[in-house]
Amino acid sequence: xxxxxxxxxxxxxxxxxxxxxxxxxxxxxxxxxxxxxxxxxxxxxxxxxxxxxxxxxxxxxxxxxxxxxxxxxxxxxxxxxxxxxxxxxxxxxxxxxxxxxxxxxxxxxxxxxxxxxxxxxxxxxxxxxxxxxxxxxxxxxxxxxxxxxxxxxxxxxxxxxxxxxxxxxxxxxxxxxxxxxxxxxxxxxxxxxxxxxxxxxxxxxxxxxxxxxxxxxxxxxxxx
Amino acid sequence: xxxxxxxxxxxxxxxxxxxxxxxxxxxxxxxxxxxxxxxxxxxxxxxxxxxxxxxxxxxxxxxxxxxxxxxxxxxxxxxxxxxxxxxxxxxxxxxxxxxxxxxxxxxxxxxxxxxxxxxxxxxxxxxxxxxxxxxxxxxxxxxxxxxxxxxxxxxxxxxxxxxxxxxxxxxxxxxxxxxxxxxxxxxxxxxxxxxxxxxxxxxxxxxxxxxxxxxxxxxxxxxxxxxxxxxxxxxxxxxxxxxxxxxxxxxxxxxxxxxx
Numbered sequence: 001x002x003x004x005x006x007x008x009x010x011x012x013x014x015x016x017x018x019x020x021x022x023x024x025x026x027x028x029x030x031x032x033x034x035x036x037x038x039x040x041x042x043x044x045x046x047x048x049x050x051x052x053x054x055x056x057x058x059x060x061x062x063x064x065x066x067x068x069x070x071x072x073x074x075x076x077x078x079x080x081x082x083x084x085x086x087x088x089x090x091x092x093x094x095x096x097x098x099x100x101x102x103x104x105x106x107x108x109x110x111x112x113x114x115x116x117x118x119x120x121x122x123x124x125x126x127x128x129x130x131x132x133x134x135x136x137x138x139x140x141x142x143x144x145x146x147x148x149x150x151x152x153x154x155x156x157x158x159x160x161x162x163x164x165x166x167x168x169x170x171x172x173x174x175x176x177x178x179x180x181x182x183x184x185x186x187x188x189x190x191x192x193x194x195x196x197x198x199x200x201x202x203x204x205x206x207x208x209x210x211x212x213x214x215x216x217x218x219x220x221x222x223x224x
Numbered sequence: 225x226x227x228x229x230x231x232x233x234x235x236x237x238x239x240x241x242x243x244x245x246x247x248x249x250x251x252x253x254x255x256x257x258x259x260x261x262x263x264x265x266x267x268x269x270x271x272x273x274x275x276x277x278x279x280x281x282x283x284x285x286x287x288x289x290x291x292x293x294x295x296x297x298x299x300x301x302x303x304x305x306x307x308x309x310x311x312x313x314x315x316x317x318x319x320x321x322x323x324x325x326x327x328x329x330x331x332x333x334x335x336x337x338x339x340x341x342x343x344x345x346x347x348x349x350x351x352x353x354x355x356x357x358x359x360x361x362x363x364x365x366x367x368x369x370x371x372x373x374x375x376x377x378x379x380x381x382x383x384x385x386x387x388x389x390x391x392x393x394x395x396x397x398x399x400x401x402x403x404x405x406x407x408x409x410x411x412x413x414x415x416x417x418x419x420x421x422x423x424x425x426x427x428x429x430x431x432x433x434x435x436x437x438x439x440x441x442x443x444x445x446x447x448x449x450x451x452x453x454x455x456x457x458x459x460x461x462x463x464x465x466x467x468x469x470x471x472x473x474x475x476x477x478x479x480x481x482x483x484x
Binding site: 023024025026027028029030032033034035040043046047050051054070074075077078081088089091092093094095096097098099100102109110113114115116117118119120122123126127130131134137140141144147148149150151152153154155157158159162165166167184185221224 | 258259260261262263264267268270271274275278279282283285286287289290291292293294295296297298299301304305306307308309310311312315316319329330333334341344345347348349351352354355356357358361364365368372394395397
């Protein structure tokens with residue numbers, strides 16, 4: 001039955017090559033921790049992706065309760081944390097996941113750097129990877145404000161002041177992020193929410209797709 | 225094989241004409257050297273086992289340490305000492321040094337992080353040699369080790385210099401409760417020395433808030449009479465000089481204050 005369904009789709013769309021790209025390929029010995037334990041350093045990229053998936057899922061559930069406005073944001077997070085069944089777990093996973101994903105992407109970057117895997121022909125994939133690092137830091141920065149508690153507000157204030165000290169375009173960046181040249185308030189919260197939930201995840205998914213397509217095109221770099 | 229521009233297609237579709245078609249059948253597994261393994265399903269299963277172990281650690285962390293939530297944001301509180309999340313601490317610490325703050329703020333805020341991030345992004349174009357072993361490329365390896373060491377050092381300095389107790393105190397969720405000012409307990413409270421440190425609504429001022437302390441009336445009475453001493457420093461002086469009857473009424477009033 002499943003085979004027939006597959007054949008029916010394959011006959012029309014020729015999906016076998018896609019399937020081969022995703023799943024039906026060889027994993028070389030030097031990246032397989034079952035053969036060389038030290039190859040666990042090749043797991044960091046996969047774990048980064050794993051946490052990213054958890055972040056997306058837990059974030060989707062958080063938005064079922066979260067309200068992005070200054071009157072209710074803190075109240076909704078407080079309610080989520082203390083009243084909603086498993087709310088503390090879902091928020092906890094999103095909170096700790098944000099830290100873990102930074103740790104994992106940092107380790108993954110170091111692995112790629114020290115094995116010299118960014119060398120020809122993989123330069124473009126490295127550039128995309130560094131952009132992904134930037135996007136993840138952007139997600140961390142914007143997500144930190146959303147609970148609208150004291151530490152969030154004042155950390156964001158400092159962050160925006162740093163952005164404003166960029167010569168020439170600093171003021172524009174500040175207004176773009178905060179929604180106002182002096183006030184950090186209702187506008188800032190909704191903007192950070194939009195950036196955190198729509199703009200950056202869109203960029204993240206696009207860059208991730210590019211990252212994965214490139215690695216399937218070029219294969220993993222050979223042993224040292 | 226011809227690729228890119230000049231490729232011939234079948235009609236105007238995106239399917240290349242036969243002689244340009246890339247064979248999409250991968251090499252036979254036996255053509256790979258060493259102990260290779262099929263990604264699907266063998267290797268993916270092992271990867272998932274590593275993922276499961278990781279997930280258990282992750283969940284234990286989540287359960288053991290509930291994510292923090294401080295009091296609701298209050299932009300009028302100018303005394304609050306800000307602190308970014310831990311992965312930005314190194315940058316925050318950098319901006320505290322003389323050569324990177326005040327008139328040189330641009331050095332710490334833009335030039336140094338910009339150079340570091342730019343160099344990271346352009347690493348493949350700066351380090352173009354064919355060597356891949358870290359020991360054979362001393363400059364990239366050295367710069368990266370230096371960068372990692374600086375990040376660790378700056379984060380360490382930032383954590384060591386931060387007053388964590390003050391940070392925990394300033395972030396506390398202040399619990400609101402309706403104070404019945406007609407209560408005889410409150411009248412005794414407002415007439416005593418207590419009110420000068422613990423505030424008109426027992427919300428705390430110099431001393432901490434007295435709402436939802438979780439203490440029994442006897443424990444509160446003991447503190448009011450004897451004060452609090454910790455390792456030789458007097459955190460609260462002995463304050464009560466009224467009658468025992470009044471003390472009992474007041475401590476029962478305070479012990480009965482629970483946050484909503």
